[in-house]
Amino acid sequence: MIKKMKNFLKIFLLIIITSCSSSDMDLEPLNGPTSxxxxASYEEGKMGLFAAYRNLSTLDAASTPMWHVMDNITDIGYARPGTNYTSPITSSLTTTNALAIKPWEVHYQTIARCHAVLDKLDGIAGITEAQKAELGSELRFIRAYCYSQLIELYGDVPLLKASVTLNNANVPRTPVAEIQQFIIDELGAVAPQLPISQSQFGNVRASRIAALMLKARVELYSKQYAAxxxxxxxxxDAAxxxxxxxxxxASVNYAGKDHTVGEPDPSNIFGHSGFxxxxEWIWVAEYNINVPGYLHNQQYYAASRLGKGVCYWGPTQNLIDSYEMTDGLSILESPLYDETNPFKDRDPRLDMYxxxxxxxYLGYQFEPNTSFVKINNYWSAGAPTQVANADATNAYRSFSGYLWRKVVDIADFNSTxxxxxxxxxxGIFRLPExxxxxxxxxxxLNQLDNSVYDAINQIRTRAKMPLLNPGMSQAKLRKALRYERKVELANxxxxxxxxxxxxxxxxxxxxxxxxxxxxxNWTKSAITGFDESANPIYNQxxxxxxxxxxxxxxxINKxxxxPIPQSEMDANPNLKQNPGY
Incomplete structure (x- = not known):
């Protein structure tokens, strides 16, 4: 079925390319769909649905899907310094910044693709009610997801519930609260029409669990905690x-150990075999290297220099210092912490993620320090060979001193x-979130029953971390929850x-x-404590x-x-810019 979906998408793209290359754009071809x-049929409607999914996959920056960019403009991740990625963390974004522009463009393009089918759904010849429900529920889910991202990034945005033309394109911004309620209502309506799982399609299509999860996320973000x-x-319960x-x-057993033992490998969750x-995957963005433009360079941008990558992204020391010890205590509290071997006995997710x-990493000893002139290459048969340490000498080596393991699959590195x-x-949605x-x-809600502990402890147990202590206060549970979101959902x-x-x-x-x-090397004297959200506090x-x-x-208040992209402000006089831009 996955192959069938990819074939439909490929055919749809070829039709669009063919029709757009016609020398006479006013002529409607007789052998394919036109605007x-x-x-004109259920099959064409399905092509439109797949095109909407595919458009989401075009949202990237530095050839990396946006989902794996966003954490690198926060306190836990760092990007190679430059205008696009330094400006968001220095309050310097402009209305023409490429990073800030692309989500607006891609999400509204995707919404337009949804409307191309939704607006005409009732008029498709020969379509059954079941087929109409299938297309309609998935397209409305995609549209709801796009709006959930737009309001988080830009606040009030134009809420379009159908296609617009040049005559009605100047739509003003709709308040965030109204859009949140629209999303919640939409997802409540479509969730029952969707199958519990779409695993037969590789989870690249919307399921009932995905719809409910998005609804719950929007309710949480809008502080509607009871809902x-x-x-x-x-x-x-449904899942x-x-x-x-x-x-x-089994590679989790290498966590906390050095390169001579083995390579931690989370690919059974985050690699090809995992997907x-x-x-645990509920919704996944799909790519297909056989379809032009339907791929990314994420692994190239994430990999080490010796792994033939460009080290574009990496965790900060702030994140590394956040990881607990295997006894569940911070590096300041735990007797297990050894300043001379700071990665030993840490939460295994430090090394897995x-x-x-x-x-x-990727078959090489990873050493950013220049004292390691030569390092081990484990790709060779038998004993490792020694090679020059480009991860310490290259001018564009990791800028944070760390890299992300989550986003690469060593199976794609079959050689050097x-x-x-x-x-x-x-992955967009997964069970831990x-x-x-x-x-x-x-x-x-301060409803601190056993179900709260069970939800968090399921994740900690998988990570081989101790269970939370029972009887914790709301403040302590909140700190534990924020720790789990920080380390489990990192990147x-x-x-x-x-x-x-x-x-x-x-x-x-x-x-x-x-x-x-x-x-x-460093000592824990650099840190004075951890705040109520499990963030290290540094002695500058x-x-x-x-x-x-x-x-x-x-x-604050900026x-x-x-910012709303300047091009959108120029095109739509009814838009008002966000404060501070």
């Missing part, structure tokens, strides 16, 4: 026996080179939204981010001895949202 007649608790519980957490593979087999010095092109899927949505809603693209809705962006994004590009004078810094600026 005037499309969709979010009910909706997420409904989703979890029981269908979705489940996937245990880490094919893991039952991130790459740090002295570990193995990589093409740069990949069709590795990108749904569990944490439920737990957070219940915590904010899933949600941190930007979390720090704003929690009201902590003004704290964590003002002052400094800490980077360890040279992989210096001590931390600057060990780490380099990136100054960050966050202005940086909660990105």
């Amino acid at each position: 005037g007649t499309f969709p 979010a608790a009910v909706t997420s519980k409904q989703a979890l 029981a026996g269908v979705y489940s957490l996937t245990p880490f593979n 094919s087999n893991s039952k 991130a790459v740090r010095p002295h570990s193995r 080179s990589v093409s740069g092109n990949s069709d590795l899927g990108v 749904l569990l944490l949505i439920y737990a957070e809603a219940k915590i904010e 899933d693209g949600l941190r930007w939204y979390d720090i704003r809705r929690w009201g902590i962006a003004n704290t964590v994004m003002n002052g400094y981010l800490y980077l360890n590009r040279n992989a210096n 004078s001590q931390a600057s001895v060990y780490f380099t810094t990136q100054q960050v600026v966050y202005k 940086d909660e949202y990105w």
Whole structure:
């Protein structure tokens, strides 16, 4: 069925390309769909649906799908310095910044593709009620998702419920609260029409659980905690026996150990095999290397220099220092913490999700410190060979001193080179987030029953971390919840939204981010404590001895949202710009 979906999409794209290349655009071809007649059948409607899904996959920056860009403009991730990625963390975004423009463009393009079918759904010849429900529910889900992203990034935006023409295109901005309610109502209406799971399509199509999860997320983000608790519980109940957490593979035993032991490998969840087999994926963005333009270069931009990548993104020291010890205590509290071996006995997710010095990554010893002139190459048969350490000498090596392991699949690195092109899927919704949505809603309601502990402990158990202590206060559970969102969902693209809705962006994004590009040794004297959201608090004078810094600026009543693109302001006089731009 997945192959069939890809074939429909390929045919649709070829039809569009063929029709658009006609020398006479006024003539309607007799052998394919046109804007005037499309969709003329259920099959054409399905092509339009697949084209809407495909358009979402075009949302990227630096050839990386946007979901794996967003955390790198927060306190937990860092991008190669430059206008597009430094300006969002220094309160310097402009109305012409490419990063800020693309989500607006892609989401409204996708909404337009949804309307191309939705507007004519009732008039499609020969379509059955079941087929109409199938197309309509999925298209309305996609549209709702687009609006959920637009309001988080831009605040009030034009709410379009049907196609617009040149005569009615100047639509003013609709208040966020009204759009939130529209999304909630839409998802409540379509969820019952969707199948529980779309695993037969590789979870690239919307399911009932995906719709309920998005509804719960919007309710949570809008602080409708009672509604979010009910909706997420409904989703979890319906998901029981269908979705489940996937245990880490045996490579989790390499966590906390050095490169000589082996390479941590989360690909059974986040790699090709994971997207094919893991039952925790609820919705996945699909790519297909056989369709022109339907791929990304994410792995090339994420990989180490020795892995033939360009080290574009990486975790900050702020995230690395956040990881607990295996006893569940912070590095300041735990007797297990050894300053001479700071990665030993840490939450295994540090090594499963991130790459740090002295570990193995893409078949190479990873050492950003220049004292390691030669490092081990484990690709060769038998004993490792020694090669020059480009990860310490290249001018464009990791700027944070760390890399992301989550977003690459070593199966794509079958030699010491990589093409740069990949069709590795990108997860949008997965079960851990749904569990944490439920737990957070219940915590904010101060309903601290066993179900809250169970939701969080399922994730901690998979990570081989100790269970939460029973009888915790609301404040302590909130801190535990925020820790789990921070480390479990790291580089899933949600941190930007979390720090704003929690009201902590003004704290964590003002002052400094800490980077360890040279992989210096450090002591825990650099940290004075952890705040109520599980974020390390640094002693600047001590931390600057060990780490380099990136100054960050966050202005209240400005940086909660990105600017409306200038091109949109010029085209639509009814739009008003966000404050501060």
